[in-house]
Amino acid sequence: MLRLIWLIPLIPLxxxxxxxxxxxxxxxxxxxxxxxxxxxxxxxxxxxxVLQLAKLPEEAxxxxxxxxSWMPLGVVEPAGRAFEVxxxxxxxxxxxxxxxxxxxxGFLIHLYSVGYMEHEADYARFFVYLNLFMSMMCTLVLAxxxxxxxxxxxxxxxxxxxxxxxxYDRPFDERSGMSCADAGRKAFIVNRIGDFAFLLGxxxxxxxxxxxxxxxxxxxxxxAGPGAEAFLTGVGLLLxxxxxxxxxxxxxxxxxxxxxxxxxxxxxxIHAATMVTAGVYMVCRMSALYSAAPEALxxxxxxxxxxxxxAATMGVLAxxxxxxxxxxxxxxxxxxFAAAGVGAYTAAMFHLVTHAFFxxxxxxxxxxxxxxxxxxxxxxxxxxxxxxxPVTHATFVIAWLAIAGIFPFAGFFSKDxxxxxxxxxxxxxxxxxxxxxxxLTAFYMTRLVYLVFxxxxxxxxxxxxxxxxxxxxxxxxLGILAVLSIVGGFIGIPAALSxxxxxxxxxxxxxxxxxxxxxxxxxxxxxxxxxxxxxxxxIAAALGVAAFGILLAxxxxxxxxxxxxxxRAAGPVYTLVRNLYWVDELYELIVxxxxxxxSRAFAALDRWVIDGLVNAAGITTELTGQVIKLFQTGLVRNxxxxxxxxxxxxxxxxxxx
Amino acid sequence: MEPGPQHYLILSAIxxxxxxxxxxxxxxxxxxxxxxxxxxNAANLVFITFARQFDHIEGQIYVFFIITLAxxxxxxxxxxxxxxxRLRESTDVDAxxxxxW
Amino acid sequence: xxxxxxxxxxxxALVSAVVVVTHRxxxxxxxxxxxxxxxxxxxxxxxxxxxxxxxxxxxxxxxIMVLILFVLMLLNVQAExxxxxxxxxxxxxxxxxxxxxxxxxAGGGFVAAEGDRFPPVDSDFGSVERLGVELFTRFWYPFExxxxxxxxxxxxxxxxxxxxx
Numbered sequence: 001m002l003r004l005i006w007l008i009p010l011i012p013l014x015x016x017x018x019x020x021x022x023x024x025x026x027x028x029x030x031x032x033x034x035x036x037x038x039x040x041x042x043x044x045x046x047x048x049x050v051l052q053l054a055k056l057p058e059e060a061x062x063x064x065x066x067x068x069s070w071m072p073l074g075v076v077e078p079a080g081r082a083f084e085v086x087x088x089x090x091x092x093x094x095x096x097x098x099x100x101x102x103x104x105x106g107f108l109i110h111l112y113s114v115g116y117m118e119h120e121a122d123y124a125r126f127f128v129y130l131n132l133f134m135s136m137m138c139t140l141v142l143a144x145x146x147x148x149x150x151x152x153x154x155x156x157x158x159x160x161x162x163x164x165x166x167x168y169d170r171p172f173d174e175r176s177g178m179s180c181a182d183a184g185r186k187a188f189i190v191n192r193i194g195d196f197a198f199l200l201g202x203x204x205x206x207x208x209x210x211x212x213x214x215x216x217x218x219x220x221x222x223x224a225g226p227g228a229e230a231f232l233t234g235v236g237l238l239l240x241x242x243x244x245x246x247x248x249x250x251x252x253x254x255x256x257x258x259x260x261x262x263x264x265x266x267x268x269x270i271h272a273a274t275m276v277t278a279g280v281y282m283v284c285r286m287s288a289l290y291s292a293a294p295e296a297l298x299x300x301x302x303x304x305x306x307x308x309x310x311a312a313t314m315g316v317l318a319x320x321x322x323x324x325x326x327x328x329x330x331x332x333x334x335x336x337f338a339a340a341g342v343g344a345y346t347a348a349m350f351h352l353v354t355h356a357f358f359x360x361x362x363x364x365x366x367x368x369x370x371x372x373x374x375x376x377x378x379x380x381x382x383x384x385x386x387x388x389x390p391v392t393h394a395t396f397v398i399a400w401l402a403i404a405g406i407f408p409f410a411g412f413f414s415k416d417x418x419x420x421x422x423x424x425x426x427x428x429x430x431x432x433x434x435x436x437x438x439x440l441t442a443f444y445m446t447r448l449v450y451l452v453f454x455x456x457x458x459x460x461x462x463x464x465x466x467x468x469x470x471x472x473x474x475x476x477x478l479g480i481l482a483v484l485s486i487v488g489g490f491i492g493i494p495a496a497l498s499x500x501x502x503x504x505x506x507x508x509x510x511x512x513x514x515x516x517x518x519x520x521x522x523x524x525x526x527x528x529x530x531x532x533x534x535x536x537x538x539i540a541a542a543l544g545v546a547a548f549g550i551l552l553a554x555x556x557x558x559x560x561x562x563x564x565x566x567x568r569a570a571g572p573v574y575t576l577v578r579n580l581y582w583v584d585e586l587y588e589l590i591v592x593x594x595x596x597x598x599s600r601a602f603a604a605l606d607r608w609v610i611d612g613l614v615n616a617a618g619i620t621t622e623l624t625g626q627v628i629k630l631f632q633t634g635l636v637r638n639x640x641x642x643x644x645x646x647x648x649x650x651x652x653x654x655x656x657x
Numbered sequence: 658m659e660p661g662p663q664h665y666l667i668l669s670a671i672x673x674x675x676x677x678x679x680x681x682x683x684x685x686x687x688x689x690x691x692x693x694x695x696x697x698n699a700a701n702l703v704f705i706t707f708a709r710q711f712d713h714i715e716g717q718i719y720v721f722f723i724i725t726l727a728x729x730x731x732x733x734x735x736x737x738x739x740x741x742x743r744l745r746e747s748t749d750v751d752a753x754x755x756x757x758w
Numbered sequence: 759x760x761x762x763x764x765x766x767x768x769x770x771a772l773v774s775a776v777v778v779v780t781h782r783x784x785x786x787x788x789x790x791x792x793x794x795x796x797x798x799x800x801x802x803x804x805x806x807x808x809x810x811x812x813x814x815x816x817x818x819x820x821x822i823m824v825l826i827l828f829v830l831m832l833l834n835v836q837a838e839x840x841x842x843x844x845x846x847x848x849x850x851x852x853x854x855x856x857x858x859x860x861x862x863x864a865g866g867g868f869v870a871a872e873g874d875r876f877p878p879v880d881s882d883f884g885s886v887e888r889l890g891v892e893l894f895t896r897f898w899y900p901f902e903x904x905x906x907x908x909x910x911x912x913x914x915x916x917x918x919x920x921x922x923x
Contacts, residue, residue, distance in 0.1 A: 659760060659761060660760060660761055660764040660765075661871075661873075661874035661875050661876060662871040662873070662874065663867075663868060663874055664768075665805070666864060666867035666868065666871060667867075668768050668771070668772070668801075669867070670860045670861075670863045670864035670867065671860060672771065672772070673859075674856045674863075675776065675778075675779050676775070676779075677856050677859060678852065678856045679778060679779035681848060681852040681855075682779070682849075684838050685784055687788075687829060687830055687833075687835060688778075688784050688787055688838070690826070691787060691788060691791050692778065692779060694791065694795075694818075695778060698794070698795065698798050701798070701814075702798060702801060703867065705801075705807045705810065707870070708805075708807070708884075709805045709806055709807070709876055709879065709883075710871065710873075710876060712877065712879050712883070714883070714884075714888060714892055715892075717807050718892055718893065718897055720810050721809075721810065721813065721893070722900060724810075724814065724817050724818055725817075725907075725908065726904070726907070727818065728817055728818075728821060728822055728908075728911075729908055729911035731822045732825065732911050732912070732914075733911050733914050735915070736915040736916075736917075736918035736919040737918055738829065739832075739833070739918070740918050743921070748835055
């Protein structure tokens, strides 16, 4: 089955074709079944391939397949070698992890969507886009060179745009007057900015090394001399800017909260579990490069930590259930980038996996709530839904505990590993920021659970009466994800809790695919060696912070009015955060307005100068015609005169020659 | 002073010019035809002059043919004028503006 | 003697030509044209082209002018409108073009003339015999062709002037 890994991105395209061409004629059950089954096939194929991969010896765990040559270019300078890009796919431990997550969680969400989207028009179109997304994401994961990865990168960006703007004629945000289509456009354009930097980095790399294949790049990077550091830092930063766009980090995160305009399964799949993690995956993929460019890595860590903190603060005051989760996603992605930035690539991937489980679960649960309340998304109008939505409530609670980082749920292990690795790599500031962010995470998630499920219902009592639990197609995926959120952490048990044996399965699995920083083997091996009181202190700190956050939120939100009094007391700080630091407004001012002005100038140029020239040609011809037409009087005598003038001219010529 | 070829040539040039002026400035179809006859005669004079000058009888032969031709042309031309007169009830050439834009 | 003949005939030709071109009544113009043709015939005689001179009087002044007069009277052509009704363009450029033409033609003629005197010629130059011999020997083909042309012209004139084909 390893030899068939190239089929994995192609099978969902069958669903695209069938649903795209004939979807409208099928019943909803048929459309959904076709779409979900293609993903199931991809998932089973992935499982088979990974199992086969695991049987290979550790040093040889890499299987590459090339489908043909794409761009056979000539010799490039200054690399001095022939540059050729092919349709190369490969399965190695790193891509195996993400592939299983993508296809597995993707399948569950397809199943969920069958029930969730039941009452929507354009049912088939939804699944066409969703399958296309899966195809592109698998291309991204299985790519063996940067250019094929970029194909998937752009493809998922496109699908994100299509799916965010799925309800193209619906308004989205009354405050800013945005429609869903506008939100889709915002996502695409902000992504594009990142993609531009990504492309520049890619081209620079190609020109210097003459290859974009990951394997060849790793060996080239191993032989790169010390003089290459500036170039590698530049490339690293450029690629990271692309990752900021795709994975919503500062300064390109502004599209993710507005991406909540799309249907909830889309938010779960694309903007929580898979697409936004592509940036993290890319950084880990290029670990060889980043390990050789420590300044770039420092920038990655700094931005990751800052984003984690800033987004967490915004999540504390958000009032739309999906937006809370969106800010939470941005914050958790910041955790992942901070981990990668301190050299802890395994921790980053670990958190990516667990986050996929519990964040998808949170979003699907939110979708269940929205579905039950017939479209309400404002948490100020919720409350007391525990009795009405038991399954949703139970799974949501599990996800809450996982994200807060409570032992023994999945989030505890991954978050603890990130914090520990940050500390051991010698970055106390980063560690501090991440700890505060973890506290805020626990706080706002508890706030969310409290305001949605517990306490008294604050909204329309009619709505509460009609609320009912979701159908089986929606609750089964919730259940599966809940189980994964409970046991998912056990693949990466830290040494301190392993009671002597080394149970960190994930670290061993990923080690051959990642390149650690040069001297001292960075954070990973350093942490492995530490089993002492310090370890337990760090674990206790992580748990303590989480517990404190939960308790704080419970205290504040138990009694109505406490929160409001605190907000008023915070005064300007509250206003600042509630308005999201006015970042969108800032961008509008310094980027969009000048851009619109330039566009208008060019439009005027196009209309008056360029079109004007063309029109002038036409008008000139017309005027010339008007003049010439005066000669055609219809009078024979005039024509005779012109005849005569011609004769005179000829005679003159003959006389003077 | 004996009249030499220049004198005859100047005379023909003037007659020819008068004929052209007549074609351009007159409005009646038949008067235009008459002006054309004037031009032909001027040409005839030139031919005869040069026949005399170079002692070539061919010049006179050409005039013979030109006169014959002029007769044929006058006949057909007048027939056309008659046909046009039936169309427009006048011989005014300004009445025939069919080629106007 | 020749000079006097030339001057008188030339003046007659010129004056009658002016009348043809300028007079408002077409009949007067036609008569003036006849006069002009006869003057030209006289000039032919002066230039030793006797046969052609006769031909001019008989065919041109005789047949063609009569034909023109016939048609003028048949169509009852009235007096023409004055020259002032001609368009500006015409009135401006026509005289200029005509003048230029005259000058160029005269100039060309001067160049071709090669000298300002007539050389002497035989006495039978321009006689009927001389022309007859040439017409029926060297120029027999144009002669036959032009008779064909006359037939065609006759047929054409008849057809064109018919009221109903």
